[in-house]
Amino acid sequence: xxxxxxxxxxxxxxxxxxxxxxxxxxxxxxxxxxxxxxxxxxxxxxxxxxxxxxxxxxxxxxxxxxxxxxxxxxxxxxxxxxxxxxxxxxxxxxxxxxxxxxxxxxxxxxxxxxxxxxxxxxxxxxxxxxxxxxxxxxxxxxxxxxxxxxxxxxxxxxxxxxxxxxxxxxxxxxxxxxxxxxxxxxxxxxxxxxxxxxxxxxxxxxxxxxxxxxxxxxxxxxxxxxxxxxxxxxxxxxxxxxxxxxxxxxxxxxxxxxxxxxxxxxxxxxxxxxxxxxxxxxxxxxxxxxxxxxxxxxxxxxxxxxxxxxxxxxxxxxxxxxxxxxxxxxxxx
Numbered sequence: 577x578x579x580x581x582x583x584x585x586x587x588x589x590x591x592x593x594x595x596x597x598x599x600x601x602x603x604x605x606x607x608x609x610x611x612x613x614x615x616x617x618x619x620x621x622x623x624x625x626x627x628x629x630x631x632x633x634x635x636x637x638x639x640x641x642x643x644x645x646x647x648x649x650x651x652x653x654x655x656x657x658x659x660x661x662x663x664x665x666x667x668x669x670x671x672x673x674x675x676x677x678x679x680x681x682x683x684x685x686x687x688x689x690x691x692x693x694x695x696x697x698x699x700x701x702x703x704x705x706x707x708x709x710x711x712x713x714x715x716x717x718x719x720x721x722x723x724x725x726x727x728x729x730x731x732x733x734x735x736x737x738x739x740x741x742x743x744x745x746x747x748x749x750x751x752x753x754x755x756x757x758x759x760x761x762x763x764x765x766x767x768x769x770x771x772x773x774x775x776x777x778x779x780x781x782x783x784x785x786x787x788x789x790x791x792x793x794x795x796x797x798x799x800x801x802x803x804x805x806x807x808x809x810x811x812x813x814x815x816x817x818x819x820x821x822x823x824x825x826x827x828x829x830x831x832x833x834x835x836x837x838x839x840x841x842x843x844x845x846x847x848x849x850x851x852x853x854x855x856x857x858x859x860x861x862x863x864x865x866x867x868x869x870x871x872x873x874x875x876x877x878x879x880x881x882x883x884x885x886x887x888x889x890x891x892x893x894x895x896x897x898x899x900x901x902x903x904x905x906x907x908x909x
Contacts, residue, residue, distance in 0.1 A: 649674065669708055690873070714864040743836065754801045766801055768793075838908060
């Protein structure tokens with residue numbers, strides 16, 4: 577007798593209850609698999625997003641979330657669990673904030689990582705890494721080049737390569753003028769021009785390099801740059817300048833100009849920003865604001881921040897307050 581004949585003989589002798597039991601097990605397995613993996617046709621990620629959306633306050637028909645006009649709306653700007661779990665360790669670029677500013681998406685405020693996400697998660701070793709800012713630049717969402725006057729103001733410039741060069745090369749706007757403030761004489765040096773776009777091309781370069789030598793700063797960029805060796809302050813003094821008055825009266829900036837401001841002035845930013853909270857003209861004049869807000873926190877003591885008195889929570893609330901007033905503001909690395 578063959579192997580299949582043996583199986584047939586064994587099957588004829590089996591009790592019907594065995595068949596029922598096998599069929600019941602198969603049906604149970606199919607139902608369990610469908611319930612666990614296919615119920616509702618939604619993935620785990622989609623379900624997580626749905627749970628987040630159902631817990632978000634309803635938005636009026638005009639699209640404006642009332643909470644976004646308040647500080648609370650911008651304080652609670654990050655995605656809630658379980659969606660936030662994906663951003664906690666995996667993403668170099670943070671999650672978008674709950675509330676838009678100037679009608680555009682902006683990054684969620686991440687004080688847990690000291691507003692330095694890439695460095696805190698050890699994706700980079702540079703505490704001043706600026707990669708996380710690139711997706712959220714206002715100039716990449718709104719064409720500021722359409723405006724006749726395009727102004728970059730660097731408060732606390734330090735050296736040319738630290739921030740002025742970054743904004744000159746990376747920010748998507750052709751600034752018609754740049755103003756750099758650095759109180760220490762000799763620290764900031766305007767570079768010598770050394771790059772001619774019309775003659776620096778290498779024809780038939782098999783390595784796909786388009787230049788014959790490393791591009792330096794072009795002369796037109798140098799001509800647009802002006803340096804000030806004075807303190808930036810909330811009031812005028814012997815060696816200080818009231819930056820609010822200077823922007824309005826000396827530069828005569830208006831909402832029709834494109835204005836980008838970076839501020840890193842070692843604690844002096846607090847009274848200036850608190851004044852701007854009370855000045856309805858400033859969020860209209862400044863299109864985008866980058867500020868290193870200094871605070872006292874044990875995780876920043878290695879960077880000589882022990883001298884500052886404001887807390888990290890106060891810094892978070894200040895940024896949220898400025899966003900609620902219409903400032904498109906980012907924490908500066």
